[in-house]
Every structure is written in structure tokens, then in C-alpha cells.
Amino acid sequence: MATSTPPALGADLGLTRDDLIEMYRLVVVTRAIDERMWVLNRAGKIPFVISGQGHEGAQVGIAYGLQKGLDWMVPYYRSVASLITFGMTPREIMLAQFARSVDPSSGGRQMPGHYGVADRNILSVSSPVATQILHATGIALAAKLRKTGQVTITYLGEGSSNQGDFHEALNFAGIHHLPVVYVVENNGYAISVPMNLQSAVEDIATRGPAYGMPGVIADGVDVLGCYRIGKEAIDRARRGEGPTLIEAKVTRMTGHSSDDQQSKYRSAEDMAAGKERDPLPRFRQELMDAGVLDAAEDGRISAEVKKVVEDATDWSESQVDPDPATAQRWVYADAPPARMDDPLWLGRRFMGDGGPLTGEGD
Amino acid sequence: MTVMTYIEAIRSTLAEEMRRDPAIIVLGEDVGKKGGVFLATDGLYDEFGADRVIDTPLTESMIVGASIGAAVNGLRPVPEIQFADFIMPAFNQIVSEAARMRYRSNNAFGCPMTIRAPYGGGVHGALYHSQSVEAFFAHVPGLKIVIPSTPYDARGLLRSSIRDDDPVLFFEHKKMYRSVRGEVPAGDYVVPLGEAKVVREGSQVTVIGYGLMVQYALEAAELLEADGISTEVIDIRTLRPLDGQTILDSVRKTGKACVVYEDNRFGGYGAEIAAIIAEEAFDDLDGPIMRVTGPDVPGVPYAHTLEEWFMPSPDRIAEAVRRLAAY
Structure with missing residues (x-):
């Protein structure tokens, strides 16, 4: 319910009540889309799901400070919340699941999870991990040389942060003070390999200073904290002060993908602890405690999101498959x-x- | 007409293209103040400055990967890999990313850039400064592969490559940099990608090659003429797209084909040319398709005796053609 004075929550960050409700809606709609993907997969309608459940809070928070229509996003395969925050629509996300001909990401050529939309400055992404970190760095180089004022943000998992491309990218961006923000979403597992076998250091953020940039840890259940850290990094890049490495500590609430059974390598206690770090109920409670959200409004959002997901699913499923006669194009x-x-x-x-x-x- | 070396053709064309299009940047190891280890970018730093002529760290994957991003955001990068031998760390960026960007995005994104790299043996470069790497990349749809053999073609093909909207690998034979001179006309001419050239007409045997091997094939043709054997020599100039028609037209005329490449024999690029001829012109052949190639050892060995053993030569080409002509 609107009040005549702005709520305290978010005011220090320059966020209005409408912003907070919108951020919450983005988390809710992404979760609902993700859950629908699994239903479609189990129903045999789509062959593959790669999920971002548990990452949405960090993604919405960090991406909310970008300028749509100007900045660039170079995503990775768990980036649905980032992408929706940056302007991809639920229909466009769902088209990729069904691999239909009008899918803007690839026209049904790539697996689900490989998003990209040219008219929104979202670069097409591949499956080899960390390659996109160099593309983001090159986009930022072009932005600097062309003086476009654009900030580029790119995402990867902590597993990918061990690839050489990650280190080559941060080093080059550090040398040239490029306007780029690197976001490592650390969910503790590279498919099955736990953090202690992935990295000699506990915090990937500590690698930032080695390449001449701040390394900042964000708590992935704290949506507004993620916004603050993301906005600072984006503003810093736009001011020409160079890149930032953000490590968002998140939780992976599903298997790596629909082809993975995480109970084989994760204990029941570990998975239960992971569920405790779900950003969605925490953000809802935070907004309710602050008087920003009440049960009635939450119900309205849920109902609207349900319609959006139904529409995205039904509409996408009804689109035609790609024609093999086009498979040699482009x-x-x-x-x-x-x-x-x-x-x-x-x-x-x-x-x-x-x-x-x-x-x-x- | 001006006479210039192969490397001067490259260098001057880079400078002219950078004057023409401010979106062009050059980046690579030592390309700046030093002007490149072969001086192919000499003078560019002074003329265009540090923003457009970028000395990079020793990070080949970054050189190509950042070029992909820069190309997506409005620049037209011309990255240099210092030696083709060192392109392997960038293989993933070239094959998985640059080559597939347009296809995987259904034409939403393209990747206009020209990766230059010196290749080839005969310069005492041993295993890691002599390789021919074209076969690795010619296998990949989405890439264009260019290998000029004359200063004229180097200028015309480099212009076409830089102006092309897709990723081009532009391989320059380092032995030719200063040993090959040729006339180049004034003016902004281009040599289109995908057009082979009959560089010597003949009637009995067709020799097909690219790069330094074209020069050697022409020398061999002179030797063979003394033996009364008339040799046609085709410089394919671009390996992908390949001008199959010019090759087939020639082979249908002569009935005999010899493919020459400096790379290892097994699975080399010339094997594809041989396969195309066998598939398309079998009825016109009067002898086996022959190959003159480097041997199947993992690199060009260093000592001069070993390097001479490795390298295809005019004499070896002539010997193969004599055997072929006898069919």
C-alpha cells in the first residue's frame, strides 16, 4: 500500500517502493519460469533444463542498476533472472526452451540456457565456460575507445573462474581500466566438484586485487545488498575508474542440470542447508517486515506471475519448429x-x- | 606500378585501411612501438596511437576473445598472432566462438575481424616457428582462410578480409616476407575472397597450391618446361571459401592433378582438394591425384639438413609431376 512518505527500506540506495516491488516481482517471475521448465522437462516436452534457482536474488540485485538500451550484458547459462531484469521477456526465455523458429537467442539452434538478444545488447553465449568473459572485455574495450559510455556486465560460475580466459580477461581489463563488471556466482559446486577441490582460496573475490581491481563479496540472499554492490561497480565503471570483480555467494537449489542427480555427491544436510539460503522467502519477509509488501499485494503478484508464465509457455509451445531448409543459413x-x-x-x-x-x- | 615486398604490401595495406576506417584496431604482442617481430605493423603506432595499435600481454586467447567482443561492439579488429604456431591457446576462441557466433545467433551477431599470423617453414624456425596450421581451421564452417602468395594478392586480399563481415584467418608465409617482391598497382583494388587464379597456363598437368608452394610450383613448372612438360599452376589464394570451379575446369582440361602443401601430409588441407577432384572430375582423370607435402613428423626439425629434408621443394614438385605426366 502506498504511503505519503517513502519507506526507509532502500531509500539509502535511491530505490523507491516501486523499485522494491519490481525487484521482488523479477525474483518471483524468474523462479516461476524456472519451476515451469522442470515441469515441462519431466513431462517430456523439453529435453533439457539448466536452472538458476537460488541465484535469482543476486542476479536481480546486481543487474537492477544497469541502463537498459545502453549497457551490455554477457550472460552465462544460469542468468535468467539477470536477463529478465535487463529486458528479456518470459516469452523469449520460453522460446529457447522449446527451440522454436522465432527464438531470438538462436532460432532453436542452441540448447536452452544459451541466451542472447541483439536489440537489447545481450550477447549470444556458448557452452565452453569463461570464453564470454573475454568477449565482455572486448565489448568494454570498444566502449572505451568509441566513448559510448556503456558499461558491460558479465557472469560466470565459480567453476569457470579457474579457466585461463577468466584470468586473461581480468588482467587486460585491469591494465586498461575498462568499464566492465565481472560477476562470479559462487554456488559452491562446479557440477559435482566442491569448492575445496576447485580453488586454493575460499573467496574468488580475492583474485580481483591481483589484477588491479576491487574484489567484493556479495551475499546472494541479500537482494538489496547485492544491488548496492552491483550499482557501485557499475557506477565506478561508468566513471572510467575501471573494472570490479564481484563474487556473489549463492546457493544451487537444483542439480547442475536436468541430467544431474546431485544427491550422488551432496549430503542431505548440505542440500537442506542450501535451501535455507533461498533468497526468495528472505526477500519477501524483508519487504513485509518493512511494510513494503503485504499478503494481498503478494497474492496479486503471484496471480499475475502465474498468468505470465502460462502465457509464455502456451505461446512459445504454439510457435513453429525451425525448418531444416534453413539449417545452412548464416x-x-x-x-x-x-x-x-x-x-x-x-x-x-x-x-x-x-x-x-x-x-x-x- | 610500384614494386614492393610481400611484407611491405601487408604493412602498407594495414596503414591505408586504418586511415580509411577509424573502427579498425590492431592488437597483438609487440605490434606497437616495436612494429611487430617481423615489422608488419611498423609505423602504425606512431601514426594511429596507443588506442588503435595495442601491445597486449602474452595472452593469445585474450587477443582473439577480446577482438570478438570489440567486433560485436562496433570495432573491426585486426589481431596479430605473433607466429601461427602460437595460435593454439586461441583455438577455442576461434573455433567455438568466432566461427559460430553468426550461426548460433541465427545472424543476430557477427564477428568481423581478420586474424593475421605468419606461418610456414624454411626459415630455421624449427618445430615451433615453422608450422602450417591452416588445416585445423579450414575444417571449420564459419571461418574464412586466406593465404596470399604475391604482394599484389596480399594487398587485394587483405583489403577484402578486413572489409568482410565474418572472421578471416589471414596467414602470411614468413619466408616470403622479404624474399618475394612484386608489382602492385596504385589505387584501392580488392581481390575477392573465393577466387582462385591460374598463375601459369599449361596443358598436361595441373599443380594446385597456396602460399610459398605456389612460388615453388612456378619454379618447378620452369624446370618441367625444359623437359617438354606443360604445367598449369593454380594459386587457390583462399582456402575457404574454395573456388572449386577453377580447379575442376583445369583438371578437366589436363586430366592430371598434383596438390602441393607444406603441412604434414595426413589429413592436410590439400587432401580435401584431392577429394573434391576425385568426387567431381573422376571421369576426366588420366592418372592418380598426387600430393607433394611435408612429411608426417610433428614439426619442422631445426638443423639445416633436417629442415631441407622436411620442406617440399621445386625439385620434389617437378619429380612428382614427371611421374604424373608419364601416365
């Missing part, structure tokens, strides 16, 4: 025509350009 920019019987293909002058090796021109 190997190159100067792609051959889509139809294999098009006369332009028959000269067969070029080979290896995405066209058929054998034509009928002779």
Missing part, C-alpha cells in the same frame, strides 16, 4: 539462398561457404 553473412534448388546455388563456384558440395550445374 554460416556466413553473405549466406547462400535458403532453398537448395535455387538457381544461384547451381554454379557451385564456391565450396565451403555453407552451400551444398554437390550441385547440378555441370
Whole structure:
């Protein structure tokens, strides 16, 4: 319920009540989409799910300070909350699950979880981990040289922070004070490998100073704390003061993916403790305690989110599959025509350009 | 017409392209004040400054990976890998990322950049400064592979590569940098990617090659002419896209094909050319498709006796053509 004076919660961060409700809605809608993915997977409708449950609080908090339409986001496969915060729609997320032809991420070419939308400055992502950290660094280099004022934010798991590309990227960004924010979402497991076998240090954030940048730890259950840390890093980058490494301590509430059984390598106690660090109920309680949210409003949000997820699911499922006749398109920019019987293909002058090796021109 | 060396053709074209398009940046190891270990970027730092000519740390994956990002955000990077031998740390960025960006995003993103790298043996570079790496990359849809053999083509193909909207690997044979000179016309001409060139006409045998091997094939053709054997030499110039038609037209005329490449024989790029000829022109062949290649050892060995043993030569090419002509 609106009041004439702004609530204390978030005021020190410059956040209005509407901001807080919007951040909460983003967490709730992402969780609902994620849960729907698992239902669709178990129902045999989509072959694969990779989940961000437990990461949403950190993702919404850190991404909320970005400027849509200006900044760049280079996500990873658990980034659904970050992406929705940055302007991807639930329909667009769901299209990737169903791999339909109008899926803006890849036209159904990539597995779910490999998002990217050009008109929102969200770069397409691959499966080899940490490669995207260098792409974000290059985007930031271009932003600096072209003086665009853009900040680039990129995400990875703590497992990926052991790849060479991560270290090469931070080093280069540190040398050139690039406007980039690196976010490591540390959920304690690289698929099955626990932190003590992944890293000689407990906190990935300690690697920041080695590359000339602050390394900051954010508590992934504290959405507003994550916002504060993210906003500081984004503002610092925009001021030209260089990159920041943020390590968000989060919890992975599901297996690595729908093909993983985490009870094989995690104890029941460990998984139960992980569930205790779910950011969603904590954020809800925080907002209720502060008088920002009440049960009625929470109910309205839940009902709206339910509709959004139903719509995204049903609409996406109803879209057509990609046509195999298009599967050779866009190997190159100067792609051959889509139809294999098009006369332009028959000269067969070029080979290896995405066209058929054998034509009928002779 | 001006006469210039192969490396001067590269260097001058880089400078001209950077003057033409402010989005072009050069980055790599020692490319700045030093001007590159071969001086292919000499003078660019003084003219264009540290923002556009960037000395990088020794991080090949970063050089390519950051170029991908810069390309996505409006620049047109021309990264240099100091030796093709050292491109392997960037293999993942080239093959998994640059090559697939357009396909995997359904044309939402592209990756316009030209990765330059000196390659090839015959310069006492041993196992790690002599390699031919083109076969690794020519296998990958999404990449374009260019290997010029003359200063004229180096200029025209480098312009086409830099202006192309897809990732190009531009390999320069380091033995040719200062040993090959040629005439280049004034003006902003381009050599389109995907067009092979018949560099010597002949009637009895077709020799197909690229890079330094084209120069050697031309020398071999002179030797063979003295024997009364008429040799046609094709410089394919771009390995991908490959101009199959020019090769097939020639082989259909001569009925005999010899493919020359400096790389190891097994699974080398020339094996694909041989396969295309076998598939498409079998009825026109009057002899086996032959290959003259480097041997299957894991690199060019250092001592001059060993390096000479490794390298294909005009004499070895001529010997193969004589055997082929006898069919």
C-alpha cells in the first residue's frame, strides 16, 4: 500500500517502493519460469533444463542498476533472472526452451540456457565456460575507445573462474581500466566438484586485487545488498575508474542440470542447508517486515506471475519448429539462398561457404 | 606500378585501411612501438596511437576473445598472432566462438575481424616457428582462410578480409616476407575472397597450391618446361571459401592433378582438394591425384639438413609431376 512518505527500506540506495516491488516481482517471475521448465522437462516436452534457482536474488540485485538500451550484458547459462531484469521477456526465455523458429537467442539452434538478444545488447553465449568473459572485455574495450559510455556486465560460475580466459580477461581489463563488471556466482559446486577441490582460496573475490581491481563479496540472499554492490561497480565503471570483480555467494537449489542427480555427491544436510539460503522467502519477509509488501499485494503478484508464465509457455509451445531448409543459413553473412534448388546455388563456384558440395550445374 | 615486398604490401595495406576506417584496431604482442617481430605493423603506432595499435600481454586467447567482443561492439579488429604456431591457446576462441557466433545467433551477431599470423617453414624456425596450421581451421564452417602468395594478392586480399563481415584467418608465409617482391598497382583494388587464379597456363598437368608452394610450383613448372612438360599452376589464394570451379575446369582440361602443401601430409588441407577432384572430375582423370607435402613428423626439425629434408621443394614438385605426366 502506498504511503505519503517513502519507506526507509532502500531509500539509502535511491530505490523507491516501486523499485522494491519490481525487484521482488523479477525474483518471483524468474523462479516461476524456472519451476515451469522442470515441469515441462519431466513431462517430456523439453529435453533439457539448466536452472538458476537460488541465484535469482543476486542476479536481480546486481543487474537492477544497469541502463537498459545502453549497457551490455554477457550472460552465462544460469542468468535468467539477470536477463529478465535487463529486458528479456518470459516469452523469449520460453522460446529457447522449446527451440522454436522465432527464438531470438538462436532460432532453436542452441540448447536452452544459451541466451542472447541483439536489440537489447545481450550477447549470444556458448557452452565452453569463461570464453564470454573475454568477449565482455572486448565489448568494454570498444566502449572505451568509441566513448559510448556503456558499461558491460558479465557472469560466470565459480567453476569457470579457474579457466585461463577468466584470468586473461581480468588482467587486460585491469591494465586498461575498462568499464566492465565481472560477476562470479559462487554456488559452491562446479557440477559435482566442491569448492575445496576447485580453488586454493575460499573467496574468488580475492583474485580481483591481483589484477588491479576491487574484489567484493556479495551475499546472494541479500537482494538489496547485492544491488548496492552491483550499482557501485557499475557506477565506478561508468566513471572510467575501471573494472570490479564481484563474487556473489549463492546457493544451487537444483542439480547442475536436468541430467544431474546431485544427491550422488551432496549430503542431505548440505542440500537442506542450501535451501535455507533461498533468497526468495528472505526477500519477501524483508519487504513485509518493512511494510513494503503485504499478503494481498503478494497474492496479486503471484496471480499475475502465474498468468505470465502460462502465457509464455502456451505461446512459445504454439510457435513453429525451425525448418531444416534453413539449417545452412548464416554460416556466413553473405549466406547462400535458403532453398537448395535455387538457381544461384547451381554454379557451385564456391565450396565451403555453407552451400551444398554437390550441385547440378555441370 | 610500384614494386614492393610481400611484407611491405601487408604493412602498407594495414596503414591505408586504418586511415580509411577509424573502427579498425590492431592488437597483438609487440605490434606497437616495436612494429611487430617481423615489422608488419611498423609505423602504425606512431601514426594511429596507443588506442588503435595495442601491445597486449602474452595472452593469445585474450587477443582473439577480446577482438570478438570489440567486433560485436562496433570495432573491426585486426589481431596479430605473433607466429601461427602460437595460435593454439586461441583455438577455442576461434573455433567455438568466432566461427559460430553468426550461426548460433541465427545472424543476430557477427564477428568481423581478420586474424593475421605468419606461418610456414624454411626459415630455421624449427618445430615451433615453422608450422602450417591452416588445416585445423579450414575444417571449420564459419571461418574464412586466406593465404596470399604475391604482394599484389596480399594487398587485394587483405583489403577484402578486413572489409568482410565474418572472421578471416589471414596467414602470411614468413619466408616470403622479404624474399618475394612484386608489382602492385596504385589505387584501392580488392581481390575477392573465393577466387582462385591460374598463375601459369599449361596443358598436361595441373599443380594446385597456396602460399610459398605456389612460388615453388612456378619454379618447378620452369624446370618441367625444359623437359617438354606443360604445367598449369593454380594459386587457390583462399582456402575457404574454395573456388572449386577453377580447379575442376583445369583438371578437366589436363586430366592430371598434383596438390602441393607444406603441412604434414595426413589429413592436410590439400587432401580435401584431392577429394573434391576425385568426387567431381573422376571421369576426366588420366592418372592418380598426387600430393607433394611435408612429411608426417610433428614439426619442422631445426638443423639445416633436417629442415631441407622436411620442406617440399621445386625439385620434389617437378619429380612428382614427371611421374604424373608419364601416365
